[in-house]
Amino acid sequence: MEVYSEKQQITAALDAVKAENKTVGLVPTMGALHDGHLELVKRALVENDQVVVSIFVNPTQFDNKDDLEKYPRTLETDVALLEAISAQRIMVYAPSVNDVYDGQLIAQKFDFDGLEFEMEGKFRSGHFDGVGTIVKRLFEIIKPNRAYFGEKDFQQLAIIKKMVEKHDMPIIIVPCAIYRELNGLAMSSRNVRLKPEYKEAAPFIYKTLTSAKEKFGTESAVGVVEWVENQFSTHPLLNLEYFIIADENTLKTITEKEKQKKYRAFIAVYADDIRLIDNIALN
Template sequence: MGVYSEKVEVEKVVTSFKERGLSIGFVPTMGALHQGHLALVENALANNDKVIVSVFVNPTQFNNLEDLEKYPRVLDEDVRLLEKLSSSIVVYAPTVEAVYADKVKAEKFDFDGLEFEMEGRFRDGHFDGVGTIIKRFFEIIRPDNAYFGEKDFQQLQIIKKLVDKKKIPVTIVGCPIYRESNGLAMSSRNVRLKPDYKKAAPFIFEILKAAKAQFGTKSANEVTVWVHAQFANHPLLKMEYFIIADEDTLKIVKRKSNKKAYRAFIAVYADDIRLIDNIALN
């Protein structure tokens, strides 16, 4: 397995793949890999000749410095997990200095308003940081296909918009949310949950499933009011937002239409750990 930290090194590898006519699948991650990440990599391995996985905790997409500092960094462990899947995987793990030089700053992007919904309302500049790093990695790795989990559904839609607006020749593949046995959406942050909060966290998905069941007969507003009530007096979990939105525009639903696809999105604090999840409603 090749592990590279320098841009010029991984570019040489990419060029060698391209010269041989090999297809490249790309899975961008921030490390602390779990089974959800590995499912993305397995998908990429099954549908491409070569797979490159980036491991990089991107500072420009964090609006909470404490969260950035506490984010787990376990590159050696990540490499061992990937090696079990395939010894031919290429890992690109650059330093912050290698990516941003002496200017750790995000570019400004226009995602046609997608960036101002949901996560954008609570994480100022977050999607500029996401767009900056994904665009740079696409330029370096030049993948044919790139794989993203639907847990970060808003991010997935924004990256599709980035590719469309910047005319980047890559196919974006969205992959289903990978869940723990208790229903909790897998996240690198889950390892930081204290025992009581870990035990309580599956409540999030239980509420999402109940909201989906209600959405068939009730209005989006009625379902939203009900969800707020379920979290209002929860002893451990504090809901930041619950939104039912159009999958394409991410705009909050006011009146349902049989011609549109809807999804429920939620963000919840379990102590100081922020958890997000979503579910397709129709």
Template structure:
């Protein structure tokens, strides 16, 4: 398996692939890879000749520095997982902070036409500037034909699509369905940090989302939000940070439902000190 830690060497390799008319898929990750990532890579391989997987814990998208320090770094096991998918068609880019940022480890300020101010943007100051900064930089280095993002981070997916549109970046952004464990918990690298009792409790998040979807046809957005809030108020281990029903195009919180628009429910929950996010299409 080709593993590059230096962007110059990766760029040279990508140049050679492009000379051979190879199509290139790309999956940017922060490592701690799991089967959710594997499903995205397999989709990328179905649609491209080669897939580049970047493994880089990006410091500029963490508003909580303790979270940055605790974020799992598991490059060896990540490579082992990737080798089970394809040793020849998967390329790893595992750069240092210096290789991405040089001596200037700061975010660029982006406007995503308001998408950045909703939901996660309200609770994680500067997060989407950090995401946009690193993804734009990675797109410039890798120059993929297609890039793959999971719908678990639906707001991030929409923001990356807006980034590509506004900056005329020649890549097609592909959204992929949420990959879940058998008990419904959305796969996330943070799940590795859940204590056993919290891991056992965590599927309650998706269970509540599914119940909210069932009630969406008969309850108003406000009443449904009240109902979800009550479910978590009575839970011993899980603490609700927010539950929001939003228009999928603008991500703005819904005041009144209409039949002509599509909606999605978004949730953020703390399981001890681990923050879990999830979402579900409502109609």
């Protein structure tokens, strides 16, 4: 498997692939790969001739320096996992910060039509400018036909779709369903940092989401939100940062349901110092 650390190297390799009219799929990651990432890669392999997996911990999307420093970096293990799937049809782009940012570690400012100010945007200052900056840069370097993103980061997915639309980028964004552990916990690279008691408690998040979905069929949106907040108010280990019900298209919080609209519940929870997010379609 070829692992490239410089954009000139991988663009040259991809130019040769595209010269044969082969399609390229991109799976952007920050590494510490788990089965959820690998499902994205497997889908990309089905739908494209060549797949690029980027492995890059992007500094500009972290509002918490401690979180950036503690984020797991496991390049050798990641490459081994990818080689087990396909050593021939996967390329890895694992650049340095300087290679991506050309010595200027600054996030570009974006207008995502207000999507960036909801949910995560209220709690993580500048986060989506950082996300937009790195994804746009990866798209410019790799120039994929398709790019694959998990729905666990649903707001990020919506923002990337908006960026592609507004910048008229000829890339198909492929959303992929949340991949969960057997206990329901949404797979995340952060899960490996959970202490045993918090790992055991964390499935409560998805259990509460599924109950909220059931209640949403018969109860008001405000009533469901209050119920979820009460569930976490007495939990001994998990601290709720937010639970909201939003319009799936605008991501704006709702207080009343309307017919013909799709809604989704979003949640962020602290398990000790590990921040976990999840979401679920409600109708």
